[in-house]
Each structure stands twice: as C-alpha cells, then as structure tokens.
Amino acid sequence: AQSVTQLGSHVSVSEGALVLLRCNYSSSVPPYLFWYVQYPNQGLQLLLKYTSAATLVKGINGFEAEFKKSETSFHLTKPSAHMSDAAEYFCAVSDRGGTSYGKLTFGQGTILTVHP
C-alpha cells in the first residue's frame, strides 16, 4: 500500500524567507504526486502535480516541487514567503494506471505559519 510522510507537522518562517515543506513517499513504482493547500475552513486546492518526466514542477502562487526518485521525495518550495501563504499543506500520491481510479493517499499535513 502507498504511504506518504510529511516531515514536520508545523513549519514557521518569516515573511520573505524560503519555504521548504518535506514529503516522502513509499512505492516501488513512482506514483503520481501532488501538493494541496487548505486555507482555514475551506476545502483543498491543488497547488501542483507530478505526472510525467519533468521532475521540476511549477504550481500556482509561486510554489514548485522537485521529484527525486532516488530519494523518494517530492519537497515543496517557495523562494519568498508571503503572509497569504499561511495555511495547511498536504502531500498526496496516487497510483498510475486505470484501476487506481484517481484515489489519493494523503500525508498528515504541515501547517505553515508566516511571521511578519
């Protein structure tokens, strides 16, 4: 079965600082990989996804993530944090192939706090 581990349930950065949220997955075959963001009292919004050969994926709001097969990682970064980035971030995986039916397995989530 797939599993996803997000290192650090809480990450705190200053405005303008680098954001790094860590995600590792366990799978013998590279899955599809996703980052979602959840603002308070809202649903989840897709930030970015990895589904193909391009290992560096750019998403919305200046975020990007790099797929590293050798490290089974898909860490999320943003060069300069904004106050509006404060939210909870979820890494998720999905098996490739039609029989996966798009089902997602989520990590535990990381709450990002941005200080002025």
Add this chain to the structure above:
Amino acid sequence: NAGVTQTPKFRVLKTGQSMTLLCAQDMNHEYMYWYRQDPGMGLRLIHYSVGEGTTAKGEVPDGYNVSRLKKQNFLLGLESAAPSQTSVYFCASYNRREEQYFGPGTRLTVT
C-alpha cells in the same frame, strides 16, 4: 460553475442518530469520493464511486454507506452515529487528468 458543493456545512448529532451528507458536482465528472479529515491524520478515503450506480470501499468504510443514484450526486450516510465519527467530511470529484476538485467540507460533531 458551482464546482463541488456539500450540504450541510455543519451538523451536531447525538450518538445513535442517523444523517445523510449530500455532495453535488456540476462538472460532469464520473469519479467521486468521500474523505474524512482528522487532526494529524490528513484525509482518509471512506468510499468512492466510478460512475452512476457504482460504489466501492475506501480505507475507512466502517459505519458509513453511500449511494450514487445520479451522476452529479454522491450521498454519504451514517446509520447510527458514534463519537468516533466526529470529523470534517470532504467530497471530491475527478476530471481524469489527475486532478481532484474538493468541496468546502461538512463539520460533523457527534455527542
């Protein structure tokens, strides 16, 4: 487009009561899902559907039932609510381009 909507937004139940959560999507998606979100556990899949009239169990199906009588609607039922079912419930639909669209959630408290 409204996207994915969920009804109700909040509900408080007493142990043993029943209720149905409604999810509706207007994007003509075949696949739909119900997840529950608990602190520190991320989202876990309860049930899913790959088309009208079909349902399947996810990771945590016990205590829940679902129905997909119409393509645009996916219902989640709790026949006899338990305090362990206190959670935030999210519905999602899938565009088959590896993108799930989530509803705003239903916050359920069982006392």
